[in-house]
Amino acid sequence: MNSTQSPGAAVRIENLDKYYGTFHALRNVNLSVERGEKIVVCGPSGSGKSTMIRCINRLEQHNGGRITVLGTELNDDVGNIDGIRREVGMVFQHFNLFPHMTVLENCMIAPMIVRKRPRAEAEATARRYLEKVRIPEQATKFPGQLSGGQQQRVAIARALCMQPQIMLFDEPTSALDPEMIAEVLDVMVTLASEGMTMICVTHEMGFARRVADRVIFMDGGEIVEEAPPEEFFTSCRNERTRQFLSQVLGH
Amino acid sequence: MISLLRNQKVRNALLQVFYVGSLAALVLAGVVIARRNLAEQGITSGFDFLYKSTGWDVSFSLLPVTANDPYWWFFLIGIINTLFLGSIGLLLATVVGTVVGLARTSSNELARLLGRTYVDIFRNIPLILQAFFWYAIITHLPTPRAAHEAWGMLLTSRGLYLPAPNVGGVAMALAILPLFAAVALPVWLGRTSRLSRPVGERLVIQLAGIAAALACAVLILIVGRLPDAPLLDFPALQGLNLKGGLRIPPEFSALAVAIAIYGGSYIAEIVRGGFKAVGKGQVEAALSLGLSPWRVFTLVKLPLALRAMLPILANQYVWLIKATTMGIAVGFTDFFMIVALTINHSGQTLEAIGILMAGFLTINLSLAAVFNRINKAIALKGNQLRG
Amino acid sequence: MEMVVVAPPAPGTLEDLRRRFFATPLQALLSLVSLAIMVLLAWKLLNWAIFSAVFTASGGPEACQAAAGACWSVIAARWRIILFGLYPFEEQWRSALACVTVVVMTVLSCIPAFWTGRRIGLVWAAGAALYYVLMKGGVLGLPYVGEEAWGGLALTLFIFVTTCLIGFPLAICLALLRRSGLPWISRITGIIIDSVRSLPLISILFTFAIVLPFALPQWLVGDKLYRVILGSALFFSAYQAEIVRGGMQGVSNGQEEAAMALGMNYWQRIGRILLPQAMRNALPATINQFVISFKETSLVVIVGFFEILASGNAAYGTGEWRFAYVEVYAFIAFIYFVFVFSLSRYGAFLERRMSVGER
Numbered sequence: 003m004n005s006t007q008s009p010g011a012a013v014r015i016e017n018l019d020k021y022y023g024t025f026h027a028l029r030n031v032n033l034s035v036e037r038g039e040k041i042v043v044c045g046p047s048g049s050g051k052s053t054m055i056r057c058i059n060r061l062e063q064h065n066g067g068r069i070t071v072l073g074t075e076l077n078d079d080v081g082n083i084d085g086i087r088r089e090v091g092m093v094f095q096h097f098n099l100f101p102h103m104t105v106l107e108n109c110m111i112a113p114m115i116v117r118k119r120p121r122a123e124a125e126a127t128a129r130r131y132l133e134k135v136r137i138p139e140q141a142t143k144f145p146g147q148l149s150g151g152q153q154q155r156v157a158i159a160r161a162l163c164m165q166p167q168i169m170l171f172d173e174p175t176s177a178l179d180p181e182m183i184a185e186v187l188d189v190m191v192t193l194a195s196e197g198m199t200m201i202c203v204t205h206e207m208g209f210a211r212r213v214a215d216r217v218i219f220m221d222g223g224e225i226v227e228e229a230p231p232e233e234f235f236t237s238c239r240n241e242r243t244r245q246f247l248s249q250v251l252g253h
Numbered sequence: 254m255i256s257l258l259r260n261q262k263v264r265n266a267l268l269q270v271f272y273v274g275s276l277a278a279l280v281l282a283g284v285v286i287a288r289r290n291l292a293e294q295g296i297t298s299g300f301d302f303l304y305k306s307t308g309w310d311v312s313f314s315l316l317p318v319t320a321n322d323p324y325w326w327f328f329l330i331g332i333i334n335t336l337f338l339g340s341i342g343l344l345l346a347t348v349v350g351t352v353v354g355l356a357r358t359s360s361n362e363l364a365r366l367l368g369r370t371y372v373d374i375f376r377n378i379p380l381i382l383q384a385f386f387w388y389a390i391i392t393h394l395p396t397p398r399a400a401h402e403a404w405g406m407l408l409t410s411r412g413l414y415l416p417a418p419n420v421g422g423v424a425m426a427l428a429i430l431p432l433f434a435a436v437a438l439p440v441w442l443g444r445t446s447r448l449s450r451p452v453g454e455r456l457v458i459q460l461a462g463i464a465a466a467l468a469c470a471v472l473i474l475i476v477g478r479l480p481d482a483p484l485l486d487f488p489a490l491q492g493l494n495l496k497g498g499l500r501i502p503p504e505f506s507a508l509a510v511a512i513a514i515y516g517g518s519y520i521a522e523i524v525r526g527g528f529k530a531v532g533k534g535q536v537e538a539a540l541s542l543g544l545s546p547w548r549v550f551t552l553v554k555l556p557l558a559l560r561a562m563l564p565i566l567a568n569q570y571v572w573l574i575k576a577t578t579m580g581i582a583v584g585f586t587d588f589f590m591i592v593a594l595t596i597n598h599s600g601q602t603l604e605a606i607g608i609l610m611a612g613f614l615t616i617n618l619s620l621a622a623v624f625n626r627i628n629k630a631i632a633l634k635g636n637q638l639r640g
Numbered sequence: 641m642e643m644v645v646v647a648p649p650a651p652g653t654l655e656d657l658r659r660r661f662f663a664t665p666l667q668a669l670l671s672l673v674s675l676a677i678m679v680l681l682a683w684k685l686l687n688w689a690i691f692s693a694v695f696t697a698s699g700g701p702e703a704c705q706a707a708a709g710a711c712w713s714v715i716a717a718r719w720r721i722i723l724f725g726l727y728p729f730e731e732q733w734r735s736a737l738a739c740v741t742v743v744v745m746t747v748l749s750c751i752p753a754f755w756t757g758r759r760i761g762l763v764w765a766a767g768a769a770l771y772y773v774l775m776k777g778g779v780l781g782l783p784y785v786g787e788e789a790w791g792g793l794a795l796t797l798f799i800f801v802t803t804c805l806i807g808f809p810l811a812i813c814l815a816l817l818r819r820s821g822l823p824w825i826s827r828i829t830g831i832i833i834d835s836v837r838s839l840p841l842i843s844i845l846f847t848f849a850i851v852l853p854f855a856l857p858q859w860l861v862g863d864k865l866y867r868v869i870l871g872s873a874l875f876f877s878a879y880q881a882e883i884v885r886g887g888m889q890g891v892s893n894g895q896e897e898a899a900m901a902l903g904m905n906y907w908q909r910i911g912r913i914l915l916p917q918a919m920r921n922a923l924p925a926t927i928n929q930f931v932i933s934f935k936e937t938s939l940v941v942i943v944g945f946f947e948i949l950a951s952g953n954a955a956y957g958t959g960e961w962r963f964a965y966v967e968v969y970a971f972i973a974f975i976y977f978v979f980v981f982s983l984s985r986y987g988a989f990l991e992r993r994m995s996v997g998e999r
Contacts, residue, residue: 265822268822268825269822269823269824269825272817272824272825272828273824273825273828276828283855283856284855286854286855286856286857287854287855290854290855291854356674359670360667361661361667361670361671361674362660362661363661363670363671363674363675363678364670364671364674366674366678367674367677367678373981374977376984377935377976377977377980377981377984378935378973378976378977378980379935379936379938379949379976380935381938381939381941381942381949382938382949382969382972382973382976385949385953385969386966386969386973389965389966389969390966393963393965571838575839575840575841576840578840578842578843579842579939579942581842581942582941582942589840589842589843589846592843593846596850596851602851602854603851603854606847606851609839609843610835610839610843613838613839613840613843614835614838617838618838
């Protein structure tokens with residue numbers, strides 16, 4: 003995997019199918035994401051949006067179709083899986099910081115043991131990204147001592163320290179108290195403005211309007227609607243989308 | 254080839270084949286070598302030896318036994334001995350544990366201190382050391398000639414002698430039935446009329462039931478007694494030895510006492526944990542309904558605590574049953590000792606070990622099954638009352 | 641049921657006692673009975689163990705038999721056999737030093753600063769090596785002493801330490817195998833763990849000591865001591881594996897997913913993320929398992945080892961001290977008590993600290 007210059011789309015999903023037992027979680031999903039593109043995925047719970055982005059770094063194994071990330075196909079080849087995970091960062095709903103390590107160690111561990119960077123370099127990178135998410139002063143604390151918003155920003159910094167080419171966000175603000183959502187979204191907006199390729203599962207429609215190149219609406223394991231934000235919010239074609247939007251924006 | 258090894262599915266399959274294969278090879282190699290070694294000593298493998306007579310004797314048996322009996326009979330005796338010692342030990346340990354556990358949860362500081370001291374001392378001394386200790390104590394008691402006597406019982410270095418009823422076997426078996434009925438009565442009462450009768454009334458019914466059962470049992474014994482003999486046969490000195498009565502050998506009493514005391518200290522902690530698990534809110538709610546402390550205890554605390562204790566208690570019981578294998582240390586012929594003696598005398602090593610494993614697996618699995626049934630039957634429905 | 645009364649009048653001592661112990665007739669009865677039992681037992685015990693006891697060996701067994709109380713002379717006369725067994729008399733300082741090594745090692749492992757896989761492993765490996773060199777000798781000018789001469793407390797501690805040293809890594813392996821996503825591996829490991837757990841330890845020790853030589857090729861049979869240690873380690877690991885697995889179940893799935901998403905491979909995820917957290921969750925139960933396994937080392941007496949219990953039997957069993965068995969057992973019980981009680985107190989302390997602390 004030496005794909006900095008590899009041609010084509012960042013992520014290409016073709017005819018993706020995924021089952022949990024007999025439950026058909028993803029039905030024939032097709033999606034192509036260009037480099038530098040920002041995608042926002044929304045939809046009711048259980049619509050398969052999280053499953054889809056978890057397939058991109060193989061936290062879920064797909065049952066049919068093809069996923070190509072940065073020109074490498076995601077198949078049973080162990081080398082490909084490892085390579086892709088190195089280049090794809092992920093931020094989780096529940097942060098999933100490592101509670102037994104300090105904030106700094108959380109950010110340093112992967113570059114050191116996966117990318118084999120020397121400690122000094124890893125620490126410098128970690129401090130730079132902690133600065134970027136605006137919590138350099140918390141570096142020596144443990145995750146349990148931080149607020150939810152701060153933890154999620156550390157999680158973003160941790161993913162960035164691997165210097166990924168693509169970032170996946172799986173409902174990054176859903177577990178946060180309202181007053182902390184803004185600080186996390188601010189960081190994500192900054193990241194978007196620097197040209198990162200981003201796929202975000204979120205219900206923050208203000209964020210979608212500001213940064214998304216395309217908004218995707220999923221329901222029942224299918225992509226129902228796909229449009230640039232202004233079109234998506236003003237003149238969506240599908241009844242289900244309209245209903246969903248009225249619920250999310252309605253109050 | 255390299256690309257094949259990098260394939261996750263191929264890798265997973267290979268790993269499993271390798272793991273299962275190497276374990277199977279290990280076991281197979283062991284069995285092959287063992288059979289060859291045993292064959293060199295002139296021992297043919299197979300279970301035919303079960304029908305040969307043993308040629309040795311056991312020190313303790315509930316069933317009639319002679320050295321001419323076959324091996325399978327000895328194994329049966331061993332299992333029965335293990336179960337007998339186990340159930341007596343469990344019963345005693347549960348009684349001790351309940352008393353000490355209640356003392357540990359009592360509101361009285363002195364009682365708590367006493368319970369805690371008991372647990373701290375007896376939990377922290379190995380069971381086998383306690384078994385050795387009691388065995389030494391009992392075997393150092395006076396000889397039959399100078400025995401301690403109390404209420405017709407005799408304490409001697411050759412065991413504890415109890416007065417025994419002079420009754421035929423059938424009557425003896427029949428007499429046990431009403432006792433079972435007395436035990437079943439409260440269970441049945443609890444099932445039919447959980448809350449409809451006041452506790453006091455239920456207690457009276459239970460006591461009356463137990464008294465009736467005891468009277469029934471005594472009546473059956475009197476009717477079924479052997480002709481021309483007194484009802485109770487007291488042990489008495491004849492020459493250098495004691496005759497008559499029921500002898501409990503020192504090996505058995507030492508183990509039963511050790512298991513009762515050691516197991517009691519563990520069960521006490523389980524009892525305490527069970528009561529600690531009962532939510533304060535539920536007790537407060539019961540008190541605020543105007544229930545008396547006694548009824549709060551029997552209607553709220555005890556049922557909830559029992560449910561919390563039961564799974565842990567089941568594990569402890571399995572452990573205590575396994576602890577009966579300590580019998581070999583003092584010479585009590587439990588199941589394991591019979592197996593060890595069989596290996597010594599017949600050389601049928603693999604078969605005997607197989608029987609040992611099967612025996613303990615069966616005992617443990619059936620105990621676990623019984624407890625699972627009880628657990629399911631009394632489990633709180635839904636999850637509204639947890640925590 | 642504690643009720644807070646606003647500014648209660650400071651009760652006098654008598655009033656306080658009455659309230660605590662004699663609030664109701666039932667309470668009073670309970671207090672009196674408990675007090676009576678305690679005073680009676682304490683008096684009898686003190687009288688036997690101290691006031692009427694004989695302490696010095698000078699009078700010999702005869703002085704003891706005349707006394708009403710305990711005969712501690714037997715300990716004074718025979719303590720070396722109890723502690724060191726048949727170890728050569730003039731080399732027994734090595735045995736004593738080896739015991740001290742084990743104690744130091746255990747104390748070190750209780751200090752949080754040593755709680756990383758590498759440090760704790762280093763402490764135990766170094767301790768065990770030092771113990772082995774001290775006991776066996778043959779190097780550094782120490783005369784050689786074979787395993788068959790080891791005995792007493794030193795042998796008990798050796799069996800305990802090596803059981804843990806072998807059993808602990810084995811337990812982690814078994815736990816990992818059992819939670820493996822590959823169905824055959826987890827199923828078969830589960831069967832192995834459950835069968836070992838359902839067997840009595842004595843039967844496993846017996847199998848390893850006496851039966852296993854039949855099933856091994858000659859060159860693999862080895863010394864009986866090491867076979868028994870292996871069996872005891874297997875038993876320990878079957879129990880400890882379930883404890884470790886319980887600790888792993890306490891670590892949320894998200895932790896492993898986050899590690900995967902960062903590109904860590906299996907061993908990195910296990911070693912850096914899963915195990916450190918799982919071991920912390922499992923710590924109280926682990927210490928409890930150590931306590932149990934220390935008590936269970938005493939079972940090796942059955943397969944014919946001269947550990948502390950057997951050497952105790954020997955100490956009173958021969959000739960003139962035959963009557964002093966209670967004192968010898970009390971002494972051994974005291975030794976076990978000191979080890980086991982302090983370890984289990986430490987476990988209770990940790991449990992309390994962890995339930996209050998970080999999480």
